[in-house]
Amino acid sequence: MPEISARYNPKDVEEKRLKIWDALKPFHATARKSPKGAFTIVIPPPNVTGVLHMGHALNNTLQDILIRYKRMNGFDALWMPGTDHAGIATQNVVEKQLAKEGTTRDALGREKFMERLWDWKRHHGDTIINQLHKLGSSCDWDRTRFTMDDDYSGAVREVFVRLYERGLVYQGSYIINWCPRCETALADEEAEHKDANGHLWHIKYPFKDDPTQYVVVATTRPETMLGDTAVAVNPADERYKELVGRTIVLPLVDREIKIIADDFVDREFGSGAVKVTPAHDPNDFAMGRRHNLEFVNIMHPNGVMNKNAGRFSGLDRFEARKAVVKALEDEGWLLKIDPHAHAVRRCYRCDTIVEPYLSKQWFVKMKPLADKALEAFRAGKPRISPKRWEKVYENWLVETRDWCISRQIWWGHRIPVWYDGDGNTFCARTEAEALAQAKAKHGKDVLLKQDPDVLDTWFSSWLWPFATLGWPKENVDLKYFYPTHTLFTAPEIIFFWVARMVMAGIEFMDEVPFTDVVLHGTVRDAKGRKMSKSLGNAIDPLDVISEYGADALRFSMILNSGQDIFISKEKFEVGRNFANKLWNASRFVLMNVKPEARIKSFDEINPAELDLASRWVISRCQTALCEVSSAIEEYRYSEAENTLYEFFWSTYCDWYLEIIKGQLDNVNVQKTAFMVLETTIRMLHPFIPFVTEELFCEFQGDDKLLTLEAWPVPAAKFQDAKAEQEMGLVIGLISAIRNSRSQWNIKPADQIGITFSVDSGLSKKTVIDALAFIKRLTKISTFAFAQDVSGMSKCATGVAGDVKYFIPLGDLVDIDKEKARICAEIAEKEKAAAAIDGRLSNEGFVSKAPADVVEKDRQRMVDFRARATELKKTLECLI
RNA sequence: GGACACAUAGCUCAGUUGGUUAGAGCGUUGCCCUCACAUGGCAGAGGUCGUAGGUUCGAUUCCUACUGUGUCCACCA
Numbered sequence: 029m030p031e032i033s034a035r036y037n038p039k040d041v042e043e044k045r046l047k048i049w050d051a052l053k054p055f056h057a058t059a060r061k062s063p064k065g066a067f068t069i070v071i072p073p074p075n076v077t078g079v080l081h082m083g084h085a086l087n088n089t090l091q092d093i094l095i096r097y098k099r100m101n102g103f104d105a106l107w108m109p110g111t112d113h114a115g116i117a118t119q120n121v122v123e124k125q126l127a128k129e130g131t132t133r134d135a136l137g138r139e140k141f142m143e144r145l146w147d148w149k150r151h152h153g154d155t156i157i158n159q160l161h162k163l164g165s166s167c168d169w170d171r172t173r174f175t176m177d178d179d180y181s182g183a184v185r186e187v188f189v190r191l192y193e194r195g196l197v198y199q200g201s202y203i204i205n206w207c208p209r210c211e212t213a214l215a216d217e218e219a220e221h222k223d224a225n226g227h228l229w230h231i232k233y234p235f236k237d238d239p240t241q242y243v244v245v246a247t248t249r250p251e252t253m254l255g256d257t258a259v260a261v262n263p264a265d266e267r268y269k270e271l272v273g274r275t276i277v278l279p280l281v282d283r284e285i286k287i288i289a290d291d292f293v294d295r296e297f298g299s300g301a302v303k304v305t306p307a308h309d310p311n312d313f314a315m316g317r318r319h320n321l322e323f324v325n326i327m328h329p330n331g332v333m334n335k336n337a338g339r340f341s342g343l344d345r346f347e348a349r350k351a352v353v354k355a356l357e358d359e360g361w362l363l364k365i366d367p368h369a370h371a372v373r374r375c376y377r378c379d380t381i382v383e384p385y386l387s388k389q390w391f392v393k394m395k396p397l398a399d400k401a402l403e404a405f406r407a408g409k410p411r412i413s414p415k416r417w418e419k420v421y422e423n424w425l426v427e428t429r430d431w432c433i434s435r436q437i438w439w440g441h442r443i444p445v446w447y448d449g450d451g452n453t454f455c456a457r458t459e460a461e462a463l464a465q466a467k468a469k470h471g472k473d474v475l476l477k478q479d480p481d482v483l484d485t486w487f488s489s490w491l492w493p494f495a496t497l498g499w500p501k502e503n504v505d506l507k508y509f510y511p512t513h514t515l516f517t518a519p520e521i522i523f524f525w526v527a528r529m530v531m532a533g534i535e536f537m538d539e540v541p542f543t544d545v546v547l548h549g550t551v552r553d554a555k556g557r558k559m560s561k562s563l564g565n566a567i568d569p570l571d572v573i574s575e576y577g578a579d580a581l582r583f584s585m586i587l588n589s590g591q592d593i594f595i596s597k598e599k600f601e602v603g604r605n606f607a608n609k610l611w612n613a614s615r616f617v618l619m620n621v622k623p624e625a626r627i628k629s630f631d632e633i634n635p636a637e638l639d640l641a642s643r644w645v646i647s648r649c650q651t652a653l654c655e656v657s658s659a660i661e662e663y664r665y666s667e668a669e670n671t672l673y674e675f676f677w678s679t680y681c682d683w684y685l686e687i688i689k690g691q692l693d694n695v696n697v698q699k700t701a702f703m704v705l706e707t708t709i710r711m712l713h714p715f716i717p718f719v720t721e722e723l724f725c726e727f728q729g730d731d732k733l734l735t736l737e738a739w740p741v742p743a744a745k746f747q748d749a750k751a752e753q754e755m756g757l758v759i760g761l762i763s764a765i766r767n768s769r770s771q772w773n774i775k776p777a778d779q780i781g782i783t784f785s786v787d788s789g790l791s792k793k794t795v796i797d798a799l800a801f802i803k804r805l806t807k808i809s810t811f812a813f814a815q816d817v818s819g820m821s822k823c824a825t826g827v828a829g830d831v832k833y834f835i836p837l838g839d840l841v842d843i844d845k846e847k848a849r850i851c852a853e854i855a856e857k858e859k860a861a862a863a864i865d866g867r868l869s870n871e872g873f874v875s876k877a878p879a880d881v882v883e884k885d886r887q888r889m890v891d892f893r894a895r896a897t898e899l900k901k902t903l904e905c906l907i
Numbered sequence: 908g909g910a911c912a913c914a915u916a917g918c919u920c921a922g923u924u925g926g927u928u929a930g931a932g933c934g935u936u937g938c939c940c941u942c943a944c945a946u947g948g949c950a951g952a953g954g955u956c957g958u959a960g961g962u963u964c965g966a967u968u969c970c971u972a973c974u975g976u977g978u979c980c981a982c983c984a
Contacts, residue, residue: 034944203982221981228984247984260984297983304984311982371981384982416911420979423910427980519979550978576946587932591912592977594919602932605946616943670921670931682948766949805949 036611038577038604042718046161054735055099055166057106059508067103068512069095070493070542071160071167072525073175075114076149077121080159082551082559082585082595083518085569088165089582090516090548090665096166096714097660100739106509107166108496110173111156113149115440115485116210116377122148122439138438145439149174159570164578164717166735173496175488176441183495184488185444185457187536192445192455196393197433199445199453203313204432206385207375208331208345212436213389215484216429217523219373219382228368229353230299232361233259236275236284243271243287244363246298248370249308250356251348254281254337255326258304260315263289265300279361280352281338288319307386325386329436345383390434390443390481397531398428409540410515410530413663417519417547424523431528433484440482448474490528493541500536512542514663519547546663549592551585559595572600579716580604586715587673589666606673607719610712613681614723617705625698626727630707630743633699639691640758640797642700643751645684648675649704653742656711669715676708683759687801702727707740758798765806 049055059066069091074084091107099105122145123133133141157172173180191197205219206212229250232242243259256278261268272289285304292311293302306316307323316323326337331345340348356362373382402425404410405418412418434443446454446462452469454476456462466474491499497506511533517526526545533541552558553565572581580603588599627633635643652675659668684701691697706727713720713734724734 035946036944245984249984292982294983302984309982309984311984314982370983414912417979419911423980522979588919598933599919601946605944608946609944612944612947614943619943667921674931681944685943686948763950767951 034612034615036577036608036719038579038607038718039574041722042162042164042573042578045718045721046164048733049166049735050169052733053170054733055105055107055168056170057104057168057509059104059504062102062104064102065104066106066509067095067098068106068108068509069514069516070108070496070512071110072515072517072521073110073112073173073489073492074156074160075117076111076153076156076174077114077117078111078156080156080163080569082567082569082593084156084160085163085581086548086551086585086589086593087516087518088160088163089585090546091514092163092165092582092717093586093660093665093714094514094516094663096717096735097739099166099735100710100713100737102738104508106168106171108171108173108509108512109157109160109165109167109169110171110492110496111153111175112485112489113174113176113440115435115437115482116212118145118148119437119439120210120377133438141438149176162573162578163569164582166717171496175485175492179498179501180488180491180495181441182457183491183499184441184483186500187491187532188444188483188487189455189457190536191392196396197390198393199388199390201386201388202391202432203308203310203384203386204389205373205382206329206387207378207380208329208383209378209380210375210437211329213385213387213432213434214375214382215432215486218376220376221371222374223369224372226368226370226372228298228366229356230363230366231279231303231356232363233276233278233301233303234361236277239277243268243276243301244299245301245303246366247303248368249349251333251337251340251345251352252305252308252326253278253303253352254333254340254348255305255307255324256281256285256303257283257306257316257321257324258285258319259287259301260290260293260304261287261301262293262295263291265293265295267300279359280355288315288321290315290318309384313384313386323386327383327385329385329387331383389432390445390479390483392431392433392487394428394430394531397535398425398527400534401425401527401530404530404534404540410542410545412545412547414547417522417545420519421522421527424527428527431484433487434479434481435484436481438482440485441488443479443481443483445479446476447479448476486524486528489525490532491536493529493533494537510537510541511539514544514546515542516546516548518550520550522547544663549589551593551595553595567595567597572597576600576604577607577718579607579718583607583669583716586665587669603716606677607716609677609681610709610716610719610723613676613685614705614709614726616685617701618726620692621698621702622695625695626702627699630703630746633696633703635746635748637696638700639694639697640751640755641684641687641801642697643746643748644755645680645704646700646746647748647751648679649707650742650744650746652679653707653711653740657739657742660714665715672708672712672715676712680704680708686805690800690804710734710737710740713737754798758801761798762802762805765802 057066071091072087078084095105095107119133122141125148126132126136126144136144153174157169160167161169175184188197205214205216207214226248228246228248230244230246231250231253233245234240234242243261245259247253259276261272263269263272268287268289271287274287275284276287277283278285287301288304292315293300304312304315304321305324306312306321307325308327313323315321324336326333327345328334333341333343333345333348335341337343337348340351343351353362353365374380375382402422405422405425412421444456444458444462446456446459446466448454448466448470452466454462454465454469456465459476459478462476463473466476488495493512494506494510497503497510499506515526515529529541533539550558553567559566569581576584580600583603583606584600585593585595585603587602588595630646633646635646638646652671655671656668659665659671684704688694688697688701706724709720709723709727713724717735721734724737725732
């Protein structure tokens, strides 16, 4: 018996296992090693700036469960880890550092700033990876990738160039989402809609030829009027038909603008006339193009009004708003202000209100890519679960708009485009290549300037499933491990990342990059709020690991995972307690099972030699195994855990271990106790890898790694329906005794009579087994038996001496007190039987209900009546 | 404004093609420190399955409306 303490200590065990895994590298995947083939998962790369939060913990536990399960099932299981350079987020972090030092990135210059960024990455970039490691994630750590690794960056450039050559990237001036704080363009998906209570300002716009007459326009952003170059009305709007073509003098600015007609205008909204600001609104931009309007940009990139704003120049956009409103009011142009609830777009990185801004950016033409993805999806690739996300995904593909991929920041992949002085563009993999192109064009060497912008971070992450495997180089790993299998991720990034990965996979690998996408819930606090640092309601997974253990964190988290996951600190006690229970049950088994009974397989047990409880527990174990396997395959992890929890704790510990305490000298019992536990530990390993492997080593020797052991195979010959049924009766009997005992305060010395009716289906051997269990579990040692109801009277009248209680078919009865109760039960059973009788005499039921249901009902009625009859006899005996 | 999801015990959730007396964990109450485990054991209490209709012999389950909650999407200024 090894030295194991009564209380499980996760800290020591987890540290020890991690060391062993680091040294032996059991998670390293090698191509073409297993006949079963590859099973690949790529991690959704966390930001390098990331610090482990509960969302990561959940996401990675899900992945780990599956990859460990597949590994145990003999696949070449690869879980590819890595991090994302997170352009804006990372740059923000380092810029904050600079601010503390009293400097800025512009003062530092691009080169020095990049050095600082790489410096930061070297020192802090492994934080999240180390934390994932601590969680027990069985990634192939030697392959850890970073989206700005040299070869990965090569892949990014390669993709850009290919898309450019295929006409799928283009440069152009459009209204994009602009973050004035980050001073960069954002993709549509990066500008989040958030509700806000704003105002709707109604402004009078006077006619040139008659300043006393005016049209009214309504706007939520009055400062943009400074850039108005038209007023638009709907061509079918009778109110304004006559006015189209007339000239208006724009208040405050005195610019002359025309009234135009455009179908876009909604007659119902506001006054039916809309101010047109082509440089500051996407719709107005489109109208501006249609009507050849002037584009007046009134704002600097940092959100401060520029010289086009006239007397308002130099004001920040929100100060300008106040000033413009005040000026309009002062000059009599403001008609009214209505409160107006609407959605405002905010930067997903810094929450600053995004400005629709006209600028020259690079875009990916999405339609051709989305169409292929759509086609694949309609052919079933990838499968998405839960299914309700399918429509969301599909809709996005249908409605997708072009993707703005250039960012005016420095941390990221520089756009591989160079310009000469004459406005020519050279897109190339390297500067040398670009220079060669330029030379070919000009016939001589020319000086080129690279585009200063970098690419959207997602422009590198969308290549993750194949760029991590070495693409564009052809190699064995890429061929073997691609496409990957299951992608676990949060629904938030279904567009950012999932859909785009599918497109890239199809475009560059001719294959959808994963077969399954599993979208999991969001981790919330007990009150249902999202966990976030700013709310102060976040629970740090690392705290949980040090207090309860990584196994406890994983187990509790998965057990709680329905849709969204509500977490509070106490919830992790379940996992801690479970690991402790497992530890102690194992300790008990190790203490009582002799080495020769520590068998390797159920095959070393002969079912014919087993007692009832052992046949039962093995059968239940097989059932659990089948359920757990299929639950894992179908991503129903909390159900799998639930099954294991229930089987191990209730079936194995509470019933089986308690029952066998009197028979521990029986080698078959020892074998069964051991083998069932060993199987359970194997099944639990994907969920709680640390404690299970530690225990496995206690069982099978230190040289073994459970991680590399096989998933149990169900053995049909141990499925034993009869044992399950008989044991069900026995369990019912014991429960009844226990119940009555506490109810009537029976003492161990009291004698109890039991009758088994002849037709109960129990064999004599079973009854003998059962008696042993009952004695063990009830601590009541003296029983009197009779085979049928009539025998009961003998019990009752004291054949066995001074029998005070007896148990007819499962009910322990105090003779002196229980006559009334029996009467009540008789009435109840008769009533139930009558209800069924009524149903059975209903023709609709008999003719339309399935035959087995009718039969079951009939049987039930018979049972109820038999029981009632029996009780009546009992009553007679008692009298 | 559009789409979707959810509503079952005090709390968090199961409930698998409609069919016995609707389950579990936590919490709670009572009794047990029984030599694997008090991070434990045994037993109990607690639900007219959101509301109103409909289909059916029968509805927690299917349909409709409503109410409430949540999520995603969105260029009505």
